[in-house]
Amino acid sequence: MELKQAFGAALKRIRKNKELTQEDFSQVSSRTYLSTLERGLKSPTLEKIEELASVLGVHPLTILTSCYLLQDQELSVEELFHRVRGELDPTLAN
Template identity: 60%
Template sequence: MRSKAALGKALKEIRAITGVTQEDFGLVSSRTYISTVERGLKSPTLGKIEQLAGVLGVHPLVLLTAAYMDRFTHKEVERTAARLRDDLLAIVDGELR
């Protein structure tokens, strides 16, 4: 299981890539809250993850998935996307292990 620090790291990295500042989250969270999440001191709820992703302009699953990726590389994205696709299709087919 990934720690809340992994989600915070993913939030910080995606925020940097998208050029979003901590202050840009002002309508959904305080700068202090964003900082505590990024430092792994707090874990956002699913509803808060949805709001944070909205500010970043990404699907909430991007933020969650990034927390479970070992690194941001093309190979890692392909590996993770393939695993997600396989698991989701197994659920649709009623065959998840």
């Protein structure tokens, strides 16, 4: 699965899990734009991811984590977090 498609699928999955409609995002996005994101036709900016996460009531990393887990279904949440922690630790030591 391509990254844009995985992001769209993750966004849609979280939105439906939260029982939100595309119209619920009208303060941050048009329904048409949200639809193009969910269909994997466009990639959002970091600012847009933050706005979408705010409407969803989740941290932006939740959407991104879900995206990467959908893209690589062999990967577990624990494995992904272990890798990220290992990559972050040296950068936080400074």
